[in-house]
Amino acid sequence: xxxxxxxxxSDRALTQQELEARxxxxxxRVSIFRSLDAFEQAGLVHRVLDAGGTGRxxxxxxxxxxxxxxxAHAHFHCVRCEGVFCLATVTVPKVxxxxxxxxxxxxxxxxxxxxxxx
Amino acid sequence: xxxxxxxxxSDRALTQQELEARxxxxxxRVSIFRSLDAFEQAGLVHRVLDAGGTGRxxxxxxxxxxxxxxxAHAHFHCVRCEGVFCLATVTVPKVxxxxxxxxxxxxxxxxxxxxxxx
DNA sequence: CCATATTTGCAACTCAGTTGCATCAACAGG
DNA sequence: CCTGTTGATGCAACTGAGTTGCAAATATGG
Numbered sequence: 001x002x003x004x005x006x007x008x009x010s011d012r013a014l015t016q017q018e019l020e021a022r023x024x025x026x027x028x029r030v031s032i033f034r035s036l037d038a039f040e041q042a043g044l045v046h047r048v049l050d051a052g053g054t055g056r057x058x059x060x061x062x063x064x065x066x067x068x069x070x071x072a073h074a075h076f077h078c079v080r081c082e083g084v085f086c087l088a089t090v091t092v093p094k095v096x097x098x099x100x101x102x103x104x105x106x107x108x109x110x111x112x113x114x115x116x117x118x
Numbered sequence: 119x120x121x122x123x124x125x126x127x128s129d130r131a132l133t134q135q136e137l138e139a140r141x142x143x144x145x146x147r148v149s150i151f152r153s154l155d156a157f158e159q160a161g162l163v164h165r166v167l168d169a170g171g172t173g174r175x176x177x178x179x180x181x182x183x184x185x186x187x188x189x190a191h192a193h194f195h196c197v198r199c200e201g202v203f204c205l206a207t208v209t210v211p212k213v214x215x216x217x218x219x220x221x222x223x224x225x226x227x228x229x230x231x232x233x234x235x236x
Numbered sequence: 237c238c239a240t241a242t243t244t245g246c247a248a249c250t251c252a253g254t255t256g257c258a259t260c261a262a263c264a265g266g
Numbered sequence: 267c268c269t270g271t272t273g274a275t276g277c278a279a280c281t282g283a284g285t286t287g288c289a290a291a292t293a294t295g296g
Contacts, residue, residue, distance in 0.1 A: 016283080028245050033284065053171030053252085054283065076219055087219075093211045095226065100233030101194055101205075107227040108213065115218030134252075146276050151253065153274095171283085172252065 003035055004044060004059065013048050013056035013075075013084040048075050048084055051111070056084045075107070078114035085114060121153055122162060122177060131166050131174035131193075131202040166193050166202055169229070174202045193225070196232035203232060 006022050007014060014022075016032050023032075036057050039045040047055050061073070074090040077083075092108040124140050125132060132140075134150050141150075154175050157163040165173050179191070192208040195201075210226040 029283090030246080030285080031244055034243085049167055049171050053167050053173070055171070074213060076215070079222065085219075087216060089216055090213050092226075093213065095192060095208050095211065095228070097194070097228065098205060098207055100236070101203075101228070102231045102236065103228050104197065104230040106229065107225075108210075109225040109227070110213070110215065110219070110221050111224065112222040113220045118218070118220065147252090148254080148277080149275055 001035055001039075003032065004039065007045060007057060007059045011085065013050075013058040013086065015050075015054055015056050019057070048086075050082065050084050051077050051079075052082075058084075058086050061086070061088050075109050076114060077109055077111045078117055079111055080113055080117040083114055083116075119153055119157075121150065122157065125163065125175060125177045129203065131168075131176040131204065133168075133172055133174050137175070166204075168200065168202050169195050169197075170200075176202075176204050179204070179206050193227050194232060195227055195229045196235055197229055198231055198235040201232055201234075 002023055002025065003019055006019055016029060016036065019036075020027065020029055020032055027035075036045060036047070040047055040057075044060055045057050046060050047057055050056050072091050074087045074092055076085040076087050078085070087110070090108070090110075092106045094103075094106070097103055120141055120143065121137055124137055134147060134154065137154075138145065138147055138150055154163060154165070158165055158175075162178055163175050164178050165175055168174050190209050192205045192210055194203040194205050196203070205228070208226070208228075210224045212221075212224070215221055
């Protein structure tokens with residue numbers, strides 16, 4: 001699908017709205033949601049929440065398979081442009097949890113000013 | 119306000135809905151949102167997004183002041199009960215960012231099974 | 237070519253959060 | 267005691283993301 005291309009072409013994670021605005025062949029919002037869902041299941045794309053709780057999508061960088069994401073990298077949230085960037089080089093550190101909690105996956109979100117906004 | 123008490127009495131972060139259900143003096147959802155907003159500004163309460171992007175509120179553990187949260191601890195998201203817990207003992211590790219990104223704050227979210235759900 | 241399965245579009249809905257406006261309570265000064 | 271201003275509260279209506287049901291369109295396969 002065209003969506004994957006758009007995601008790869010972007011330097012940041014995109015919302016459904018942004019994707020819809022960029023598609024050449026007009027597609028319904030519902031279809032976009034459904035496609036993104038499917039891609040996520042397939043391990044091609046991952047979904048990140050931005051500061052407002054809205055979903056943004058970015059391509060997986062490999063290693064992600066069918067239903068199991070190795071979503072190991074951190075994300076950067078720019079407070080100025082609201083952009084969300086995948087930090088492929090930044091792995092999420094393991095931390096010591098209190099007794100009783102069993103960890104399966106972690107997300108690290110760094111907030112600040114992005115490259116383009118300074 | 120009663121809300122602060124409810125938050126302190128809970129072992130996990132609560133949504134506006136959950137708070138509304140627990141208040142003795144019936145309050146409008148809008149009022150609750152507005153109060154929580156005010157408390158957040160005041161540095162008494164902090165807001166965390168759960169896995170679905172919904173806001174959950176928890177009391178600040180001290181050190182947070184007027185408009186500036188020292189939201190230094192991690193949060194745990196239980197995949198079974200959907201609960202969100204503050205991990206007061208777990209500080210968010212600093213990470214090395216790619217050139218150009220300036221960090222202001224970080225959030226670490228651990229996903230897994232909580233104490234009560236095993 | 238027809239029958240079945242998959243994809244798409246549309247409408248309508250849910251749910252969190254916000255905004256505008258009217259009302260009510262509190263308190264200050266006359 | 268009355269009034270005028272201020273801040274909190276309630277209500278209704280809206281927004282925006284995401285979901286669901288259903289019908290129409292488009293593949294797929296015998």
